Amino acid sequence: MTAPPSPGGASGTKGSGGGGTPTGSLGCTFHGKQYPCYDANRGWFNSQDGCYWEAANPQPAAGDPAWQGHQPGDGTVYQVSCDMTGGGGFAFQWRATPPPGYGGAVSIAKLAQQAVSKMTLNGPDIGIAPKPGGKGLVGLPVWLWDNVSPTTYGPNTASASASGVTVTATGQVSQIAWDMGDGTTVTCDDAGVAYQPSFGARMPACGHVYTRTSAHQPGGAYPITATSTWVVNWQATTGQSGQISVTRQSRTSAVIGELQVLNNN
Structure with missing residues (x-):
């Protein structure tokens, strides 16, 4: 010394x-x-x-x-x-690195939670086609995606400090689980792809096909709940690190009708 x-x-x-x-x-x-x-x-x-x-x-x-x-x-x-x-x-x-014991394990865990609370971690900014207010059809795919931003998908970073110790945390969505309201859950490991008219009726990697109309549902629409799983990795200036998982939800709905076939005979 x-x-x-x-x-x-x-x-x-x-x-x-x-x-x-x-x-x-x-x-x-x-x-x-x-x-x-x-x-x-x-x-x-x-x-x-x-x-x-x-x-x-x-x-x-x-x-x-x-x-x-x-x-x-x-x-x-x-x-x-x-x-x-x-x-x-x-x-x-x-x-070069903090000495053993510097920061205290419980204190660092609290700082990590404080860093997470400083982030704006939201549920997905839902994109869906047919869009809300429109109507999908039985047998045709419904496209699902998140309009990616730091608050809806990440990465999202924040820090918290106390007693000379700083914990920096970075969160990223690892998956989105879509409860489609008909007993089906679609789990997507990415944000999905926004629908473009040129895609036509092809099935997306993140999407769903309804087999019944939504006429029997309250309000005439299937309720859809999207649950994001955020994985937050944190690092303390003491050299300690860890991971926290949190979930956030968003909701929308889908009106599904039947294709009407015209008979000209």
């Missing part, structure tokens, strides 16, 4: 501690003795060396000895305090 910089230097500024004890920062062990995993004045406890680590805030200026020959943005300079375990005082130490 390097000695503390001379008084008054930017690298001598003590970390703020993050503004409170995060949830889940209870007992950590070092040489058989319990210590709080987080201390508002010292940072996060490292059970491997028995010291508290907190990212220096602000980070030292370029060329400061605390960087140990590295440049700002290449790793992080931490304020390290070992006085709770007999080391005394504090020093500054550069690390």
Whole structure:
């Protein structure tokens, strides 16, 4: 570890501690003795060396000895305090990655959830042909798709931070399940393809063919529910990562009639 910089230097500024004890920062062990995993004045406890680590805030200026020959943005300079375990005082130490225990598992999980809540993850922006207000026919395909955007299909990214730790999450839809209202569910692994008149009556990869009219349905239409499964991968600056799955829904309907055959005889 390097000695503390001379008084008054930017690298001598003590970390703020993050503004409170995060949830889940209870007992950590070092040489058989319990210590709080987080201390508002010292940072996060490292059970491997028995010291508290907190990212220096602000980070030292370029060329400061605390960087140990590295440049700002290449790793992080931490304020390290070992006085709770007999080391005394504090020093500054550069690390390419956060030390063990930095951030606390429960706190990071909460930050991941906060990042997800910051995203606007919606159900599909439903595209359907025949379009709402029109009428499909028994035996002819109904085309289904999502009008792709970051909020309806992804990718969608957000971050949440606390106590010097940042979790960045990116969400993407993995599949859309279409409940067609006639007892059939169509599961599509992509957003589908928007219908074009040139496609004619061909069957789409994401679509459905009704075998009965919708006349017997309430309101004379089949209710359709589209359920998106969002897979959100998150990464913390502590090196930890994980995945969260959430679902979102949208609804529409389809009027299905019978083809009328004219007899000219």
